[in-house]
Amino acid sequence: MVIVGAGFAGLAACEAVESSPVDVCVVERHNFNTFQPLLYQMATAGLNPGDIAHPALAAAAVVAGGGPTGVELAGTLAERRRMELETLYRDLDPDAASVVLVERRERLLLGFDERLLAYARSVLEARGVRVRLGETVAEVTPMSVRLASGEVVHASAVVWAAGVGEGELTSAVERPKTHGRLDVGPDLRLVGEDRVFAAGDMAAATAATAAAPATAAANGRGVTLPQLAQPAIQEGRHVGRQIAAMLSGLPTSSFVYKDKGIMATIGRRAAVAELPRGIRLRGTLAWIAWLGLHLVLLLGVRNRAAVLLNWAWRYVSWRRVPKVIAGA
Numbered sequence: 242m243v244i245v246g247a248g249f250a251g252l253a254a255c256e257a258v259e260s261s262p263v264d265v266c267v268v269e270r271h272n273f274n275t276f277q278p279l280l281y282q283m284a285t286a287g288l289n290p291g292d293i294a295h296p297a298l299a300a301a302a303v304v305a306g307g308g309p310t311g312v313e314l315a316g317t318l319a320e321r322r323r324m325e326l327e328t329l330y331r332d333l334d335p336d337a338a339s340v341v342l343v344e345r346r347e348r349l350l351l352g353f354d355e356r357l358l359a360y361a362r363s364v365l366e367a368r369g370v371r372v373r374l375g376e377t378v379a380e381v382t383p384m385s386v387r388l389a390s391g392e393v394v395h396a397s398a399v400v401w402a403a404g405v406g407e408g409e410l411t412s413a414v415e416r417p418k419t420h421g422r423l424d425v426g427p428d429l430r431l432v433g434e435d436r437v438f439a440a441g442d443m444a445a446a447t448a449a450t451a452a453a454p455a456t457a458a459a460n461g462r463g464v465t466l467p468q469l470a471q472p473a474i475q476e477g478r479h480v481g482r483q484i485a486a487m488l489s490g491l492p493t494s495s496f497v498y499k500d501k502g503i504m505a506t507i508g509r510r511a512a513v514a515e516l517p518r519g520i521r522l523r524g525t526l527a528w529i530a531w532l533g534l535h536l537v538l539l540l541g542v543r544n545r546a547a548v549l550l551n552w553a554w555r556y557v558s559w560r561r562v563p564k565v566i567a568g569a
């Protein structure tokens with residue numbers, strides 16, 4: 242069994258065939274797994290790069306886009322502006338630095354309940370983020386962003402949080418695709434292939450409407466699961482189990498997605514979570530749930546301990562890890 246990519250999907254597939262009589266070869270261009278949901282904390286000096294990377298083969302502002310990544314990033318940048326500019330960079334006028342969050346829809350956090358959205362927006366604005374809904378980024382230049390309306394927003398840093406494009410590996414595979422993702426059959430085999438499966442971000446896996454998360458997008462073949470960690474993990478696990486079944490001479494089965502909910506943090510003691518059975522959390526409780534879940538999902542005991550320690554230290558001291566500006 243050859244697995245290309247040691248991301249969430251690849252590692253889940255690997256684990257699922259652990260007890261099967263199969264030789265597994267994982268091909269990964271890096272020698273580590275990156276825990277992408279916490280990338281933005283590394284980018285904002287909240288965590289060290291090593292805290293969210295795990296050796297792959299051992300185990301496995303300004304802001305464009307108002308989804309979970311954009312909201313999390315904007316909230317963190319605003320928090321840093323508020324808490325750190327005045328103490329660390331006293332020569333700078335804190336009011337001269339601002340964070341603008343641009344979203345082309347009329348709402349943030351697509352898929353979340355309206356009440357949670359209102360809460361998220363009010364927390365962002367209270368922390369100094371200018372939220373611009375219904376605006377599309379038309380052009381990014383080195384020092385500004387031009388909106389489709391013609392307005393120019395001056396920005397010395399632009400963060401793209403409006404989704405990922407088609408990956409190079411996906412581009413190289415000449416097979417039917419939906420929005421840049423490979424079409425797969427119900428058991429996640431590539432359409433027209435007997436022995437090749439696709440899982441995670443690169444696969445346009447569909448789910449029954451009732452089981453799909455609120456962020457899933459409908460298309461002609463059903464509801465395509467979003468590019469998130471849970472679909473990748475569950476799809477990867479399913480692929481591993483299908484290969485184990487095939488080795489035992491059993492037929493493959495259809496993938497069934499189990500919705501475990503969605504959550505996004507906005508900053509210190511502020512988050513929103515939409516869980517199964519209509520459970521909605523916001524504020525400190527949602528924030529603790531977000532922290533706990535990310536700790537559990539992070540690979541490696543050392544990483545978990547280091548992240549927990551960093552978070553705890555930051556929480557009590559308001560300090561972040563040393564900031565190194567490289568390549569200036």
Ligand SMILES: Cc1cc2nc3c(=O)[nH]c(=O)nc-3n(C[C@H](O)[C@H](O)[C@H](O)COP(=O)(O)OP(=O)(O)OC[C@H]3O[C@@H](n4cnc5c(N)ncnc54)[C@H](O)[C@@H]3O)c2cc1C
Nearest residue numbers: 246247248249250269270277278410441442468469470473
């Ligand atoms: C900034 C950011 C924040 C996110 N936040 C969240 C969040 O809060 N919650 C959430 O649920 N999801 C979040 N996501 C999405 C989530 O990380 C992805 O859905 C998930 O990583 C998909 O898993 P995957 O295994 O399909 O792909 P990946 O995790 O991207 O793994 C693919 C692997 O394949 C390797 N690879 C690629 N091409 C090749 C090649 N040609 N040869 C060999 N190896 C190759 C890559 O190096 C990579 O390690 C976030 C994503 C980003 C970018």
